[in-house]
Amino acid sequence: MRNNTKKISLVCGLLLCLVGLSHAQGPNVPTFPAVNKQSMKDFMDLRFGMFIHWGPVTLRGTEIGWSRNHQVAQNDYDSLYKEFDPVLFDADAWVKTAKDAGMKYIVITAKHHDGFCLWPTAFTSYNIMQTPFKKDVVGALAKACKKYDIKFGIYYTVLDWYDRSYPVHNDGKGIAPDGDMNKFVQYMKSQLKELIDNYHPFLLWFDGNWEQPWTNDYAKDMYAYLKKLDPALIVNNRLGKNEHEILNEQSVGDYATPEQKIGKLNMSFPWESCITICNQWAWKPNDKMKPLKQCISTLALTAGGNGNLLLNVGPMPDGRMEARQVKQLKAMGDWLKQNGASIYGTLGGPFTPDSSFASTRKGNKIYLHLLNVSKKSLVLATIPGVHIQKAYLMTGAAVNFKENATSIELQLPDTLIPDSNDTVIVLQADKNVEDVVVVEKN
Known part of the structure; x- marks a missing residue:
């Protein structure tokens, strides 16, 4: 997710101009394919989903991505995967928790801003198979979602502070002299094709669209590429450069994404609020959890505004979801068993x-x-x-x-x-x- 207290985009933009990187220019922009209306209706009818932020950073209990070079030194952060061994990870247990909560879809952070990949990608060694755990987390969740009839979605960030082809890094050095945005975009396409071909997500949830090297032309080209791979695929609006809460003719994506707030009543375009069940996106010891009434009210107010709620949980380093969060989600599910008709498939x-x-x-x-x-x-x-x-x-x-x-x-x-x-x-x-x-x- 975006951390508004740590903006380096302006500085990076100035540096980019000074060094004259040729890769700042976007590709030729193709014609947009039409949004699949039935896919969007089916998505909005779901109303309630689970966001999962997880990775080696849980070993430090700090925020995923954003704590790199801030609360956790870069060398330490980038080496955490060598210790990451979540032996109690159980994809069925995670998906069953979502099912019991009345959630209809899941979105997992396959790759966050730190560049670490939770699947055995062929395009970087910085992935789950290099950990002591050595198991495909994304694949296990995709399989469990199919078993429990839960829609499976994948979070994938545009920016990547680990990959040296990406021109911007949060190591205090600004622009990477060996950065090559065109090369990085091809890396993105290769990984996204891999994710689509191997795991068949119904939705791709992008993030990290705000930094200077990523242009709207790149976004439009990527959107067309993804829709060609799977015309029914749903893509959020953080692929393009517009504000998260807006969806208009300049946007690149199919729905808007207010963050940590409930969207306003809007019958003009689809939207989904992403909100944490605690305070931090990734797991934090003793993080304050929102009361049950607030969680249920958030769901009702979101549906009442004609939006979806993507409620985030952050599993622990050993692979378990916290028992208190599981209990809270189960209580939401119990409420939905009695009142689900007032949420699912409504306007x-x-x-x-x-x-x-x-x-x-x-x-x-x-x-x-x-x-x-x-x-x-x-x-x-x-x-x-x-x-x-x-x-x-x-x-x-x-x-x-x-x-x-x-x-x-x-x-x-x-x-x-x-x-x-x-x-x-x-x-x-x-x-x-x-x-x-x-x-x-x-």
Whole structure:
């Protein structure tokens, strides 16, 4: 992930101009292939996934990539793979944890900014087969995902501070004199083809698009290359140079990626918030974990904004996920067993979410997620052309309401609020509400 406190891009850009590296020029830009609409719909219907940040850096308990040359000396960081032996790694256990959490897809950091590869790539020796562990982590997870019917996705960063062909390094020396961006881009293509051919991910999650040598022309060329390899492949917008939260005609990618924040209600383009279950992306001893209510509220507010939630966990150096995180995820899964219809396959709205509640919709049903409602009633604006026929809890218990020309008022007795994390009320309408215009709450 991006660490906004450690920006070297501006300095690198100036140095790049001074040394006049010819590889700063991008290739000829091909015509974009069309986004596969069915693939995107299927992806957005999933709503909830697991992000996994993991690698040899867990031996130090510092942040993956970003702690290199900061909290951990470069030589130490780059040698950690020699000690990395996660003997308790169990791909089935990881994927089963995601399954029990109600998650529908997984994204693993196959290669982060530190350049270390969690699969036996043929294009660099800096990979998992050079560790004492010597097992293909990416391959094991791909196989386990197939077993448990979980979609499999791969994180792959654009920048690489280890590979000497990449012109920028975070070793304090700025531009690498022997850098060759065209050579590095070919290295990327070779590895990405290897990942697609060997593991068949449904999604590629890019990162590290902000540094100077990577241009939008490179991004467009890479996007077309990937779509030619697999037209159904989904690619996030961090392949191109635009801001993470935006998807527009200048973007290169299929969906936007707000980070460590919940995206705003947006019916114009698909998006996915990536948020950590603790504070750090990679494992950190005694890292503070978000409470269950916050995790469930985050999921509800994300779906209520018409987005997906990619919730991150960082496994430990021995290969296990922390028991407390597994327990927390299981509790989310238990909640989803009762309330999953209000999350999966829904659209956001029709009411704009806030800290008190969110709403989702599917068919002729509106799902109200009560997150912090302290009053005995909830007043909503009427939806033009739509009338509410009945209101009830997910358990089936009726909820009293009154509807007039301007408002819908729901009565909320304490006995009808069984879940302090997120109680869901269903409003059954007299017609399909998926195409109605988003309305403001009273």
